[in-house]
Amino acid sequence: MTRFLDARTSQNASTAGSMNGVGLTANQNVLVGQIGLNTAGAEGPIRVQLYGVATFFVFSGGFITLNLFAVRGSVATDPVIASNRLQLNPGATTPTNTFPLYLIGSDYNPVPSDEIVYSLFVNSSVNVNRIGPESFNGCAYSD
Structure with missing residues (x-):
């Protein structure tokens, strides 16, 4: 039978536009969320489910790459x-300069611990603004 171990949320910005345009410098990894999941006492393989979102405002046209990634x-x-990666040319193909990027991922059988840390990062190939929402959530289960 599946056993719930832990769930955590790192909430940076709850609603669209709530960050007031926090700048993101090109080619720099920026931490936007971090959680620690307690998996001590797990019996059997551990399964972790991760969910994240970050939303960007892009100023200019041209080819742009936005990245959202979670690490253990x-x-x-x-x-x-x-x-997850979004590649776009906003000046040529889109009616808006606002781009949400979503992440759904899993981690199978990490080593049990009092706290397994997971972090969510963003980066962009050009300077953009982070405008919100930004959120990172995780749940851990075992057999």
Whole structure:
């Protein structure tokens, strides 16, 4: 029978536009959410489900790449668990400069711990604004 272990939320901005245009410098990984899940005492394989969102405002046209990725750990160079990428040319193809990016991912059988840290990062190929919402959620289960 499945056993619920823990669930956590890192809520940076709840609603659209609530961040007032926090700048994101090109080619820099920026932490937007971090959670710690307690998996001590798990019996059987651990399954972690991760969900995240970040929304950007893009100023200019041209080819742009936006990335959203989750790692097991606290720095961007830790093992990537899930990622999503949006490549676009906003000046040529879209009626708006607002772009939400969603992440849904899983981590199977990490080592049980009092706290497994997961972190959510964003980066962009050009300077953009983070405008919200930004949220990162995780749940852990075992057998």
